[in-house]
Amino acid sequence: MMTDEEITWDVAGRESSARQFRTLTDEQQQAHQGFRGQVAGSTGPLPYPDFAGPYQEYLVALFGGSAEVIAGLGGTGEGQALMAATNAQAEAAATNEVSADHGHRV
C-alpha cells in the first residue's frame, strides 16, 4: 500500500521477516547454549595460570557478546512483527473507511 508521504507498507513481507528473525534468534540461542555447555564446567584446558585466567576471561567475553547479538536479533524480529501489526491495523482502518464511503463492505 502506498501513501502520500512516500511510505510503503508491505505487511506480508514484514510478517515473513519477523518470523525468519524469530527462527534465527532461536537457532542462535540454541547454538549459543550448546557451545557454552561444551566449555562450561571444564576446569580449563591448560593448568598454566597465565594462560588459564585470560582464556576464561576471553570465553566470558565471547559468550557475553553472542548473548547481546542474540538479543539484537530478537529485538529486530519483534520490531518487524510490531510494525507489521501496526501497518495491518492502519490498512484495515483505511479500507473500512473507503468501503463505508462507497456504501458496501469488501
Add this chain to the structure above:
Amino acid sequence: MATGFEEAGFGLLGVPRPPDTTELERQVGVLESLGRSQASVAGEGARAYRLAGANTGAATDALAEHVTGQAGVLRRSTAQAQLASLGAGAARVAWNTVKWAGGILVGLAGMAGLAALTPQGRALIRPLLRPVAQRMQQWLLTATRFIGRIYTRLAERLRGTPAKPPAAHQRAAARPAAQPDTAVRWAAQQRAIAEAQARDSIRRAQSSIERAEAGRALARRHLGDAKMTLEVRLRGAYGRGEISESERAQLARRALADHPYLDEWMKQRLGQQAESLQRIDSQLGPVARHLDDAGRQVNDGLGVARANGLDTSDLQKLGYKVSDLNRRLYRLNNPPY
C-alpha cells in the same frame, strides 16, 4: 615399563609432567564451530531482513540502521565470528606448542629415568639433561603466557573496553582431608573413577541427543516458516486479484520443494535440513551404548560407595541423568507423530 622411567625422570629433572592436551584440542573444535555458526548469522539475517525489503519510510530506515548499520546487529555478529575464529587459532597454536614442548619433556624424562640406572648415566643428569628440561619448561611457561596475553587482547576487543585488571585466579583446589584408612581411600578412588567414567559417557550421549533434538526442532521451524511465508504470499496474491480462489487452493497444495511462490534459498534450506536430519539420526546409533556404559559405571560406583559408607549423592544424580537421557533417546527413536 616406559612410564616408570618417565615418572622417576620428572623427579630427577625437577620439572612437572606436561599437561594432557585433549581438552584443549576439543575446545579448539568448539571455538571453530562457534565462529562458523556466528558467521552464518550475517547472511541469514540479511536474507530475513530483505523479506521486508518492500517497506520504506522513517520507521523502516530506523530499523535498517539497527540491523545493517555500522553498529548494527549483523555487523556485530560478523565481528564476533571473527574474534571466535581468532581465539580458535590461538588455541590451536597453544595446543601445538604444548604438545611439541611436552613431548620433548617426556622424552627427556625417559632419558633421565634410564640414565639413573648406571653411575655413568647418573653423572650426566645434572649437567646435561636437567638444564635442557628446565629451559624447555621455562619456554613452555613463556609461550603459554604469550598466548594468554593474546586472549586478554581478544577479550578487550569483544567487550569493546580497555582491559580490566586481571582478577586473581582463585583455583584453590579444595583438597579433601587425608583419609588415614587406606581401604576407604581406595574405595573413594574407585568411586571417583566410576564417577568420571560415567560423566564422560553421559556427556557423549547427551551431546548427541541434544544435537538430534535441536535438529528436529529446527527442521520443524523451517518447515513452519516456509508454510507461513507461502500462506501470506498466496493471501496477498489473491487479495490483489493476481490468482483466483481455485488457483490459490491448488498452489497451497503444491509441494514446497519446487514451489513458484517460495524463494530459491528457502527451498534450498529445506533440502539441506532434510539431509542434516538424516545425518543426525545416523549418529544416534552409538548413544544407547554410551548410556548403557554410563548406567553400569554409576552402579559400580554406587556399589563401592555403599559398601564403604561413602557419600552417594553425586552418583545418584548421575543415575537420574542417565534415566532422563534414556527417556529422551526413546522419544527420538519413537517420535509421537
